[in-house]
Amino acid sequence: MKHIAFVRSLRACTTLSRINGPLQIRLFQHDFVPRDPKTKPKRYKYPPFYDPYGPRPPPADKIVQLAERIIALPPEERRQIGPSLHERLRHPKLQPISTEGMDMGPSGDQGPLKVEEKKEKTAFDVKLEKYDAVSKIKVIKEVRAFTNLGLKEAKDLVEKVPVLLKQGVTKEEANDMIDKIKAAGGVAIME
Template sequence: MRITTLSRYIRRLPWPEAFVPLQPRAFHADVVTRDSKGKPIKYKIPQSYDPYGPRPPPSDKIVQLAERIAALSEEERGHIMPALSERLKLPKLQPISTEGMDLGSDSGAAGAKVEEKKAEKTAFDIKLEKFDAAAKIKVIKEVRAFTNLGLKEAKDLVEKVPTVLKQGVTKEEANTIIEKIKAAGGVAVME
């Protein structure tokens, strides 16, 4: 009710000739201006967008410096940034921790680092590999005991073999859980 009253009031206001109130799209297919001589405004879209605008050409000194840098060997070019950082007294960059991120392994050195991390691993996942069909109920009971799941959830989890049963447990806890599953008739591994 209030919206319709407000819209009626706005329509009665005297509008400047340059401004045309928005009309529903169903009534107007094209842009209509009140001025009969007015033309719709067409905007030119640039081929490429440069947020900094046009730049002046570099000075001769900069061009000569760029040529000298390009003529340097790859090893010498590697020393430019540290030397500039020291000369300009730029703050030292702090290393960013990539712990917990999967960056992939591009070289053998990265593979060696991954092996070191595995040796230092403190949290483990327990994965149920398989179980005897006759011992299914016992395995479900053991899974319920250490996961605090309901009967249906534990049953669904066991039936999705191979599946991760519990994540982020200590090595001692993982070994006890694996032994309990083994005693119940299942095969579990620590990852």
């Protein structure tokens, strides 16, 4: 019985060596070449963008023709393509995300480079630039009528030329004042 167990163990060793090959350990790699410390590392060029799926086949002629037809459309009709596709394909509408309670930095309403909108000016200032010495009295009378000043105050105001006569008036009122001062012999401008 001992003899049979010994023979079986020898058979197991020979079949094991046939499966695994000779049992030995390599202590060195014979094809290893040490790197020269003076050489610079190789630089690899990366592609401008990474496409994990590799090169794509060109689009079908049908798609190219569709793109050309879309390009030929006027801008008003091109703007309608997106919403109509969303409707036909039954895409859900994107809902705005609530940022209540979150610190988002400067207010989100402002863009990085927001151009100031030019608003039409509604309030104007009338300025007396100069007047003729001969028509000084007529100009003083007109200034009194516009400003509701006394004779002395209106005279002092006119003598300080160039001077601001009235501020925050409408365009029509300012044009009316300029015309009357011009008729009296003075020169006024609207700012």
